[in-house]
Amino acid sequence: MIDQLEKYGLFFEERALAQFQSLVRNKDYSKIAVLCDSNTHDQCLPGFLSQLPDLDPNKLEVVELEPGEDTKSLEVLAQLWDAFGALEMDRHSLLINLGGGVISDLGGFAAATYMRGIDFVNFPTSLLAMVDASVGAKTGINFGAYKNRIGLFTEPLMVGILPEFLDTLPEEEFLSGWAEMLKHGLIADAKHYRALIRRKPTAAQIDSALIAHSVAIKARVVSQDKHEGGLRKILNFGHSIGHALESWHQQAGQPLSHGYAVALGMQVELSLSAAFAGCDINEVQALQTDIQKLYSVPKLKPQAEDLKTLLLGDKKNKGSHLHFSLLRECGVGVYDIEVPMQSVLERYNQCFHD
Ligand SMILES: NC(=O)c1ccc[n+]([C@@H]2O[C@H](COP(=O)([O-])OP(=O)(O)OC[C@H]3O[C@@H](n4cnc5c(N)ncnc54)[C@H](O)[C@@H]3O)[C@@H](O)[C@H]2O)c1
Ligand SMILES: O=C(O)C(=O)C[C@@H](O)[C@H](O)[C@H](O)COP(=O)(O)O
Ligand SMILES: [Zn+2]
Numbered sequence: 538m539i540d541q542l543e544k545y546g547l548f549f550e551e552r553a554l555a556q557f558q559s560l561v562r563n564k565d566y567s568k569i570a571v572l573c574d575s576n577t578h579d580q581c582l583p584g585f586l587s588q589l590p591d592l593d594p595n596k597l598e599v600v601e602l603e604p605g606e607d608t609k610s611l612e613v614l615a616q617l618w619d620a621f622g623a624l625e626m627d628r629h630s631l632l633i634n635l636g637g638g639v640i641s642d643l644g645g646f647a648a649a650t651y652m653r654g655i656d657f658v659n660f661p662t663s664l665l666a667m668v669d670a671s672v673g674a675k676t677g678i679n680f681g682a683y684k685n686r687i688g689l690f691t692e693p694l695m696v697g698i699l700p701e702f703l704d705t706l707p708e709e710e711f712l713s714g715w716a717e718m719l720k721h722g723l724i725a726d727a728k729h730y731r732a733l734i735r736r737k738p739t740a741a742q743i744d745s746a747l748i749a750h751s752v753a754i755k756a757r758v759v760s761q762d763k764h765e766g767g768l769r770k771i772l773n774f775g776h777s778i779g780h781a782l783e784s785w786h787q788q789a790g791q792p793l794s795h796g797y798a799v800a801l802g803m804q805v806e807l808s809l810s811a812a813f814a815g816c817d818i819n820e821v822q823a824l825q826t827d828i829q830k831l832y833s834v835p836k837l838k839p840q841a842e843d844l845k846t847l848l849l850g851d852k853k854n855k856g857s858h859l860h861f862s863l864l865r866e867c868g869v870g871v872y873d874i875e876v877p878m879q880s881v882l883e884r885y886n887q888c889f890h891d
Pocket of ligand 1 (some may be wrong): 671676705
């Protein structure tokens, strides 16, 4: 399985380091900048660099940002472009995104826009970024109240997955990444979903094979529809509600991790799947029970009315019509399902406020 991912530009463990080293040898970059947040700077960068003794220290630069979703902003993007200029990076420079999804989304976008595009690679350090964010070429920033409103599809030269980074990942971040893995099972592979639900989202129960299985689901979907004309929308299951909750909590000063918000979103969207996508109600209830055991509803939560504007801003919509990605059954995602706003708010209330 792991070898088969190389055709998508995904490399694991020592194969990732070897691929990266050969890239650097062949390209003769003028500068190589590593983009980190302060956590990955302290906990991942030293081990990463120690495995790359051939990197020329005279060409190496490190750019460190604050951790957290607020970093995925226009202000920080501008600071990053400034930093690239101050480091005299040119079109022959390389950016290494060493971090979670915030770093790969922002760094990929910054690299693709600086001087109309410089090379970049992703070395994801969170579970969520390994199984999802570093793969598939979506990059961008949040804008106004909305998640990922400004962005580009732009490919890293390679993605290097080093599961050793997970040794320092906090427990709540495992739970966040686990939600996207569950989503992969729910939309495309019921066996993967059942394998996950039998385990616990902890470092001890996650291995390279499980990561590879999840990321393979994403890579296969993306390879059939890179720019999200159709099928790729299934990867957005849980995200119409999830993004609205994530944005609302961010604004309320009580951030929810992306994955936690998606897990809550999946609970509501499962209910919509029964009403609008023909998913069996008993199956929906069983899946909701599984998910609720891991992701309980937070005490602080928006009123249904508070979600309206955020839901209307979702990228999958057409005009004022809400379009959802839902499930026909466990393992089968469907997309472009139109759902009236009133039904969404009712189901949200049934799940979270009754
Ligand atoms: N582009 C995509 O396809 C895609 C897919 C899913 C999510 N996303 C985006 O990704 C972001 C979420 O990514 P995330 O969950 O990785 O968040 P994140 O980048 O904020 O990382 C989560 C936290 O874990 C810390 N961290 C990361 N790796 C660590 C390590 N090895 N050791 C210790 N601490 C570590 C970070 O510093 C941060 O505090 C969201 O903005 C989401 O919208 C993008
Ligand atoms: O890669 C995709 O496509 C996804 O939808 C994966 C999602 O998990 C991810 O959160 C993505 O960033 C959402 O994209 P958006 O288009 O809804 O902003
Ligand atoms: Zn997501």
